[in-house]
Amino acid sequence: MRIALAQMDVTAGNPEKNVEKMIAMMDDARSKGAELVVFPELCVGGYFVGDRWLEDDWLNELLYYNGVILQHARGICVVYGNVAVDFDKRGRDGRCTKYNAAYVVKDGRLFWEAKTLLPNYRIFDDQRYFTPRQTGRRQLFDVAGRDMGVIVCEDMWSNDYDSDPVIELIEQGADFIVCISASPWTYGKNYARDKQISILERKAGKLIPFYYVNNVGVQNNGKNIITFDGDTAVYADGERLHGYDLAPYEEGIIYVDDDNFNKAGERRLPSRIEQKYNAIIRGIRGFDEMMGDWRPNFVIGLSGGVDSSLVAVLMTRALGKERIFTYNLPSVYNSSATRSSARKLADRLGVCFKDIAIQELVELNREVLKKSGLVPGALAEENIQAKIRGTSILSNLAAMHNGLMTNNGNKLEIALGYATLYGDVNGAIAPIGDLTKDEVFEMCKWINSDEELVPSELLPDDRYNFEIAPSAELKENQRDPMKFGYHDRLIEHLMDYRKKSPEHFMEWYLEGKDSFCEKMGISEDIFMLYELDKPDVFVSDLEWFVSTMRRSIFKRIQAPPVILLSRTAFGYDLRESQFPWMPTRRYLELRERVIKSAGAY
Amino acid sequence: MRIALAQMDVTAGNPEKNVEKMIAMMDDARSKGAELVVFPELCVGGYFVGDRWLEDDWLNELLYYNGVILQHARGICVVYGNVAVDFDKRGRDGRCTKYNAAYVVKDGRLFWEAKTLLPNYRIFDDQRYFTPRQTGRRQLFDVAGRDMGVIVCEDMWSNDYDSDPVIELIEQGADFIVCISASPWTYGKNYARDKQISILERKAGKLIPFYYVNNVGVQNNGKNIITFDGDTAVYADGERLHGYDLAPYEEGIIYVDDDNFNKAGERRLPSRIEQKYNAIIRGIRGFDEMMGDWRPNFVIGLSGGVDSSLVAVLMTRALGKERIFTYNLPSVYNSSATRSSARKLADRLGVCFKDIAIQELVELNREVLKKSGLVPGALAEENIQAKIRGTSILSNLAAMHNGLMTNNGNKLEIALGYATLYGDVNGAIAPIGDLTKDEVFEMCKWINSDEELVPSELLPDDRYNFEIAPSAELKENQRDPMKFGYHDRLIEHLMDYRKKSPEHFMEWYLEGKDSFCEKMGISEDIFMLYELDKPDVFVSDLEWFVSTMRRSIFKRIQAPPVILLSRTAFGYDLRESQFPWMPTRRYLELRERVIKSAGAY
Known part of the structure; x- marks a missing residue:
């Protein structure tokens, strides 16, 4: 079977443009003999459209394009992401129930499966807009004699959720899995994804081909500009086949013959x-x-x-x-x-x-x-x-x-x-x-x-x-009043998705210079340059840093959108309420011990 | 039994101050012979503290105060809201599992029940931070020989959720229910709440006393300033007993003797x-x-x-x-x-x-x-x-x-x-x-x-x-280029929680002047004042309005915090991504019909 993985550039808020592109890509795939073409998650209207998701007319517009895609899907099976709506089931807000769905067009018929795991952290507000897939047997779709399972983005990151879509599909006899995604780029995510695939497939005890299709392009949530690098990938035997990789942010179609995988090529990731x-x-x-x-x-x-x-x-x-x-x-x-x-x-x-x-x-x-x-x-x-x-x-x-x-x-x-x-x-x-x-x-x-x-x-x-x-x-x-090479580390630790707090820095300090430098990620040279060996210098600088950081929230409220690059950017990625910094009791205890440690270095 | 409903003013981010106040209120309640004192949801640290919820040291600080409260709760049963944490259960973000919990202190022991229904709409991000209560039998607490059930805020708004905490409690034999809340004020919510109580209790077929305790004060989410008017209430036989009402935003304790309800008094709500x-x-x-x-x-x-x-x-x-x-x-x-x-x-x-x-x-x-x-x-x-x-x-x-x-x-x-x-x-x-x-x-x-x-x-x-x-x-x-008395209605319809869209306005227009005026909420006088009887005037104004509204998002991104008063305010209440207004296909069809309707008025 020949599969076309369409790493398309999605324009949020413009379904007409997106579907026009999908049709051109479907035509290309058909002309190259593909039996299946796969597009990314929510590729019809975009992912980050904010509260536009709450408008019935936006939903109707998106649903209209299901018909257009169906009409153009003759002779090829198509998987793509769009919203699915239950207009009869309304919440107390008067709004209808919506699913972030993977649609499958096959033999002139339209099917869909909803996203099961809805991310609601960082920039993601999936649970604000969508209802998760209900439990029950997952659909398998016969494509050229093979049983295809479909999942959506977060569904593959199941480690700490109660349900595990990939494992369920494998147990139900899927021959291969297609994962459609709208996964923003942040540094390190590409490696993490490769690792996650092998965790999943080893967990299932069976390694079936896994096709990951992500969009490219740029969307925004008002306060952040969010880029999508694509990194659409073919995984077989739990390994990523790098011969298929497109360049970051490149729009294009990857063709895969599943009876003749290209196992050449290697990871060509640029430096951080x-x-x-x-x-x-x-x-x-x-x-x-x-x-x-x-x-x-x-x-x-x-x-x-x-x-x-x-x-x-x-x-x-x-x-x-x-x-x-x-x-x-x-x-x-x-x-x-x-x-x-x-x-x-x-x-x-x-x-x-x-x-x-x-x-x-x-x-x-x-x-x-x-x-x-x-x-x-x-x-x-x-x-x-x-x-x-x-x-x-x-x-x-x-x-x-x-x-x-x-x-x-x-x-x-x-x-x-x-x-x-x-x-x-x-x-x-x-x-x-x-x-x-x-x-x-x-x-x-x-x-x-x-x-x-x-x-x-x-x-x-x-x-x-x-x-x-x-x-x-x-x-x-x-x-500039910043301690270059040191304050950057503070901000990284304080902001990261796995947040550290001033209390951690105090603890590291009490463990001694070597431990502090190692955990903080600074050299001894930098440590001494800023006289951090003096506990009062360390403490007063830290308190200035964290209280100044909180006191400046009012400026960030009125600041322009930031291009997201790290594992937590200012904007809607970090959600800040205005109130002054208050040391915790543990902070005060640690502070006392740190101050008393003077001379220990 | 004498119950003290403590409508306290909560300071977000300052547990020391809040708990000090709680202790004073507990002392007051004890001295007045109360056997139970009830505080609001998340009254220890505040509700809108943003991503401070993601910091372990913040959680530890809040948990510390459970011990303080326990220590001061001698001789009185205390219900209050605080976070509950399962530090051993960590998600893939490395963070621990948190619950928005109702704590009960009774006879020197601490119990808690988690919030079941987690609002994730408008300004609410509960699902970003908290895990819902797992299913299973709810706890009942014996207070002076009566079985008390406890729920948290959204738990009472169960109409369109799959589970129904109030009904479950009544079915399990609760003698009375305590609902602790951190419910921001918006116009109309107080009446809606009274109505909801009677819906619930009639649904259960049994009307037991229901005590609703909300905080007063002001919190913020960065882009919105959110006020809490309290409106702490006593409901008996499904009816609200207005003799107990405090003034909006007034901090204070309401004392209730449940064997001798005060049925005098009436609703004294100020005008809109x-x-x-x-x-x-x-x-x-x-x-x-x-x-x-x-x-x-x-x-x-x-x-x-x-x-x-x-x-x-x-x-x-x-x-x-x-x-x-x-x-x-x-x-x-x-x-x-x-x-x-x-x-x-x-x-x-x-x-x-x-x-x-x-x-x-x-x-x-x-x-x-x-x-x-x-x-x-x-x-x-x-x-x-x-x-x-x-x-x-x-x-x-x-x-x-x-x-x-x-x-x-x-x-x-x-x-x-x-x-x-x-x-x-x-x-x-x-x-x-x-x-x-x-x-x-x-x-x-x-x-x-x-x-x-x-x-x-x-x-x-x-x-x-x-x-x-x-x-x-x-x-x-x-x-000013605004059409006063008309554009206000557009913005109300477009912004409201139950959002209308330009397509609705077009449909109303096609129904005729009377229907349009009625649904839009304007007088015929205003309709004629702005020459809305001319379809081209109506259409071009509407398109100017909605495209200008979208084009000005960049200004709102950099605008200061807004005090929330309506059912959707600009800020984080309405989440807007930047992209231009694109008419939907249905809009264009309706537009054509409207333009053709010229002369119909």
Whole structure:
């Protein structure tokens, strides 16, 4: 049997476009002699469409396309994802019961099986919208004499659920399994999936072919831009057959002859930083596609620092230099070093660059504010400059360029709220908002390894010595307050899906330097660089970090969408309520022990 | 038996404070001879704490307080809500299994029953955090010789779920039921709850006493400020006994002697607009409390229009005039009428008022922007003024006043994005962000019925004639583009929990004017006022409305938290993904029929 695995690029909210593409892919599959073509989960309307799922007319529109697909499926069996609706069964909200379903078109008839396991963590709200499959025998579908079982995405991650769709299918005699998926990319998921397949098939004691079909493209939930890298895969004898792999984010059809598997080829996964780079590039393009027919230009405030430099490189690589307009906006506090660094970068990228001095506006703004009878304090003085840049200049320039502006913040800055609301928090998209500062440096170095684009003066050595040190340049001799190489680790541990908390860090500390460094993921060199051997330094820094992180939630509420790259990004991936940080009792006990440990190092 | 129903004010994220209060209330109950004291759902740590639920150390902290409560519960049976944790049962995320539980302390022992029905709609994410109660016989607790059954909040709303906790308890022989709840206020919920109780008890064929205990106070989910009005209630023979009712949002203990019910008293619910007013006032105070030890001042930009006038009244009523600082910020387009209206209002409120002209800054901003080589277009010109106000002036003044600024937008403006991002979208809180324009007018009139505060020139007659018409005053002779009295209805129908869509409006239109007006909720007068009898006017307005609503999602992503008042507010109550509006096929068919219907009216 020949099987076509259609790794399609799905546009959320546009079933007409999606189904048109499906029909073209079905035609291609038929013409190449395939007996079965498989499309991803919810490929008709998209997965992340928010509360559009609550509208009956959206459901009706999606159901209409079942008929269209049925009509075009002559001579080929088709598996695809769409919503299934029981209009007669309404909840107390007056809304009908919906299933996230795998549809099977076979011999002019339409069947469906609902998704059993509904993820409701991180960015996923499946249980807000869908009802799980009811228990009972699963359908098997005869395709060219073989019994096919179908499951949907999370159904294969059954380890900690009460039901196990894959095992059930194998026990019920399936000859092969098709898993349709809409699985966003995050680093490490591809390996985890390969591992999961072998866990499952070994658990079942029988290894049958398993076809995993994921979509590519970009969708969003408002606060996050979510990329799908595809990674559609063929598994036989519990092993992944890498000869079939498409490139990340590549749309295309994989043809598989199940009586003659191609067992050549090997995993060709790019490095971690290259994967994140790819995700950002695709994320930016996807954000651009979300604008419908409008192709916005992008205005970037180039401070001459490393973050905005990286954003400029990424935006230019993603959209081409013609659509990028960069501006350096110096006040009296900006050094000639950063100003020339900004210009150098723009020259290297070949993008439009201008500098516009903001000093005059800053001074007039200050004068006008004094009419209130009050005088701006030191912090307000700093913020005035950032707001003039972000709002008075860049947001207006974005409109004048018929475009949008970028937010250039990284994850560490967002965590600490080290940015001015209505200033550098502004933007339509935060391309590097899910990169730690170390990842920013690493990505710059990786980009530069081909050809120096980001001025090397901005990039540190291993002990975070800089030729041009990171600074907001909002007052004299300002330096970023972050402990580079250490605070990144805090944010990773605090944010990760498997969350650590300050109490864990305290415990590691009490275990001694070696254990702390190992568990935290820092070198002894970094540990000593920041004098973490002094318990009071360690403790007061940690408390500053966690309380500042909570206190800055109000800025994130008003921050632009972040491209998701990690195992928890700011946005709707991490859901934060506003209230101050309160140490737990255990924290206070541990703190006392840590402080008493002085001299132990 | 004497029962104490403790309608406590819960502070999310602060178990120490909450438990201290619980102990005081337990002492009060004991001293008044109560044998049972009942506290609300998740009263130890709060309900809306976001992903803090995913941190083990948060759970441990909450569990610690079980011991504290147990210790203080001598001589009285206590029911209260807290998390229950199975640390040994971990999901694939590495996190432990959690239950939203009703704890019962009795004779020095601790028992718990988990919440069975977990709401996962609107603002609720229960299934993100909690596992439902497993099936099996429910526990009954002997209190003074009576068998008590306990349930949690959603458990009483079982109509459309597969299991029915109340019925099960009655069938298992409970003598009375205690329902602990953390149920946010929205208009109409109190009546619905009374009705639900009688549905349930009649369904069971037996009417046993039912005690409903809800918390008061304010919690938030980042994008929404959520108020809890309490409405703790005693139901006997399926009827609510109104003699026990506390005032909305009032903290206190209700004492009930179940062998001598007080059957006097009647429902004293304020009018709809007064309920919403109460919720806003409590919401503002709750937002203020969320700031921990900091008591911010509030800066309000007073345009002289109705929205900012109402916000100024509400903020002053909630926090007192000493903390309110109002500013009128005229450009050349502001009329003397609105300027004097702003001053009049501030005088009436007795709050600090200043005016600061922004023209000079607007002009310099324009000049500086021209250094880009581009000239601002008409819309950019308008936005420059709004941004100078919102960012350059008000946000800085807020900092200078050691405070925050308000967002003065109403729900209709937010829906249409009729506000400037980084201008009047700014703010730390949107007090009237969930009021339609009609509700804004109605609330002003209701407030004025005591004493005129909002200048009556700003308030329309029934046909929306104004002395001072609503205008953004950003260009000559600008008028708000909304169809007052009609667009509000669109937004209500589109946003409501039981969502309507443009297709419904089309269908109603095809049914004829009477049906349209009735279902839409408008008078014939309004219908004719806007020439909706002309199908092309109706259609093009509707398409403008729904496409503008979708196109403005980017502004809402960056908008401040909204106090929740309706059955769906902007924020996390409505979850929106960014993509353009696409008419469905059915919409296009209906549209064609509507256009053809010209002359039918």
